[in-house]
Amino acid sequence: MDQAPFASQWDIGDDDHPHEECGVVGVWGSSDAAALTALGLHALQHRGQEAAGIVSLAAQGQFHAHKGRGLVGDNFGDAAVIAALPGHAALGHNRYATTGETALRNVQPLYADFEFGGFAVAHNGNLTNAHVLKRALVRRGCLFQSTTDSEVFIHLIAISLYSTVMDRLIDALKQVQGAYSLVALHNGALIGARDPLGVRPLVLGKLATGGFVLASETCGLDIVGADFVRDVEPGEIVLIDDAGVRSVRPFARPSSPRFCIFEYIYFARPDSIVEGTPVYDTRKRIGAELARESGVEADVIVPVPDSGVPAAMGYASEAGVPFELGIIRNHYVGRTFIEPTDQIRNLGVKLKHSANRSMIEGKRVVLVDDSIVRGTTSRKIVEMVRQAGATEVHMRISSPPTTHSCFYGIDTPERSKLLAANHDVAEMARIIGADSLAFISLDGLYRALGREGRDPKAPAYCDACFTGDYAIALTDQGDPSERPLPLLQVANR
Ligand code: AMP
Numbered sequence: 001m002d003q004a005p006f007a008s009q010w011d012i013g014d015d016d017h018p019h020e021e022c023g024v025v026g027v028w029g030s031s032d033a034a035a036l037t038a039l040g041l042h043a044l045q046h047r048g049q050e051a052a053g054i055v056s057l058a059a060q061g062q063f064h065a066h067k068g069r070g071l072v073g074d075n076f077g078d079a080a081v082i083a084a085l086p087g088h089a090a091l092g093h094n095r096y097a098t099t100g101e102t103a104l105r106n107v108q109p110l111y112a113d114f115e116f117g118g119f120a121v122a123h124n125g126n127l128t129n130a131h132v133l134k135r136a137l138v139r140r141g142c143l144f145q146s147t148t149d150s151e152v153f154i155h156l157i158a159i160s161l162y163s164t165v166m167d168r169l170i171d172a173l174k175q176v177q178g179a180y181s182l183v184a185l186h187n188g189a190l191i192g193a194r195d196p197l198g199v200r201p202l203v204l205g206k207l208a209t210g211g212f213v214l215a216s217e218t219c220g221l222d223i224v225g226a227d228f229v230r231d232v233e234p235g236e237i238v239l240i241d242d243a244g245v246r247s248v249r250p251f252a253r254p255s256s257p258r259f260c261i262f263e264y265i266y267f268a269r270p271d272s273i274v275e276g277t278p279v280y281d282t283r284k285r286i287g288a289e290l291a292r293e294s295g296v297e298a299d300v301i302v303p304v305p306d307s308g309v310p311a312a313m314g315y316a317s318e319a320g321v322p323f324e325l326g327i328i329r330n331h332y333v334g335r336t337f338i339e340p341t342d343q344i345r346n347l348g349v350k351l352k353h354s355a356n357r358s359m360i361e362g363k364r365v366v367l368v369d370d371s372i373v374r375g376t377t378s379r380k381i382v383e384m385v386r387q388a389g390a391t392e393v394h395m396r397i398s399s400p401p402t403t404h405s406c407f408y409g410i411d412t413p414e415r416s417k418l419l420a421a422n423h424d425v426a427e428m429a430r431i432i433g434a435d436s437l438a439f440i441s442l443d444g445l446y447r448a449l450g451r452e453g454r455d456p457k458a459p460a461y462c463d464a465c466f467t468g469d470y471a472i473a474l475t476d477q478g479d480p481s482e483r484p485l486p487l488l489q490v491a492n493r
Pocket of ligand 1: 266304307369370371372373374375376377378410411412
């Protein structure tokens with residue numbers, strides 16, 4: 001994924017801005033490998049809507065590729081495109097959109113020819129030392145073709161002195177820092193890898209016909225009828241070939257893995273199973289905990305759709321107050337979050353949500369959403385609900401305040417743009433225009449996730465966006481002398 005060099009991922013107003021969330025899929029051992037990969041990507045469309053790509057591996061080690069901007073259906077809906085991706089193995093990637101246009105060369109999977117044959121890689125996550133590595137690699141003569149930090153993997157593999165593909169990959173993984181779930185394909189095998197702390201998700205499934213599937217989430221397995229086998233473990237590499245699945249563990253098992261807590265709150269699809277629990281159930285439990293912590297007298301509980309729906313259901317059932325769809329979402333517009341300017345973003349919110357007046361008028365309304373980032377959505381929604389005749393509007397958020405930027409793969413603006421980094425809850429309530437505002441506590445969130453509460457000495461998740469506890473070094477953020485060479489920035493445009 002593209003790298004957030006030093007400040008905001010959102011502030012880089014050009015093609016080089018980073019894109020962090022993403023979906024990956026890999027299939028081995030099916031004559032329909034490319035079609036299954038396209039279906040898997042379709043189920044993972046929520047993880048990235050900017051671009052999609054598939055690389056397939058045909059007989060005699062021939063690779064085929066198709067990539068394009070836009071949705072999976074736009075690029076792979078045509079049978080002729082799939083037919084041009086022959087082979088028993090394939091790899092796919094969905095790219096996340098923020099602002100601006102994407103150069104096609106940044107669309108994954110990335111592909112390179114090595115002395116050992118072709119190699120394709122697709123990456124979900126964000127490397128935190130990519131610029132330091134890139135600088136060193138460029139000095140050694142490596143010629144970067146894209147501006148994605150994922151290309152670092154390709155060059156590290158290319159210059160590795162080890163002989164086997166696996167040893168070269170391990171050599172590369174030992175040099176990168178950050179969060180990664182990656183799927184790679186070469187002549188002999190499909191490979192899946194998760195970073196040592198397991199920040200980003202990756203699951204393994206089995207097809208009834210005997211082949212295997214790797215996907216960012218279980219919904220990517222369900223769509224192709226693959227049975228869930230297990231999560232790829234933090235720090236594990238799985239190697240899939242005609243002999244089956246082998247596990248390689250180049251890293252020590254972490255005493256405390258740090259899966260991204262925001263996947264539970266917002267990012268994963270609600271029908272996905274994470275750590276053995278449906279995300280949907282978890283979100284309902286978070287909503288119930290929120291109601292216990294900060295219930296308020298109300299006539300109706302209204303979710304901000306779609307992300308607030310399961311939490312609002314949990315809240316309503318715990319509070320014993322009716323749940324109603326008081327806001328209707330138009331599904332034919334993209335996420336408001338991706339709009340480039342405040343003016344357009346405001347317009348985007350109006351395009352996306354409208355008040356269902358009959359459910360709101362004359363009522364005390366509790367609105368439930370998953371997060372407040374800049375506060376743009378909340379401000380607009382509160383105003384809209386008031387205009388529709390609500391007598392009181394209370395906002396309840398199923399995450400703690402987002403006070404810190406994410407450098408591990410969730411697209412968040414720099415701290416100065418995060419509402420909660422600059423205001424206390426009372427000020428935030430005033431800014432968004434709500435009668436009251438409450439966030440779930442960090443302990444409440446951990447309880448809803450089945451933990452006693454948060455143990456600061458051994459947090460079970462990566463919760464840096466709520467705590468500033470960054471478990472993986474932020475090397476690129478550190479020494480200004482390590483900032484990217486100006487030459488690279490120019491060359492990247
Ligand atoms: P904001 O309007 O800036 O406060 O953004 C908050 C809204 O954006 C919430 O309704 C979330 O559902 C959604 N959201 C939170 N994080 C992200 C993200 N990383 N990408 C896209 N949307 C997000």
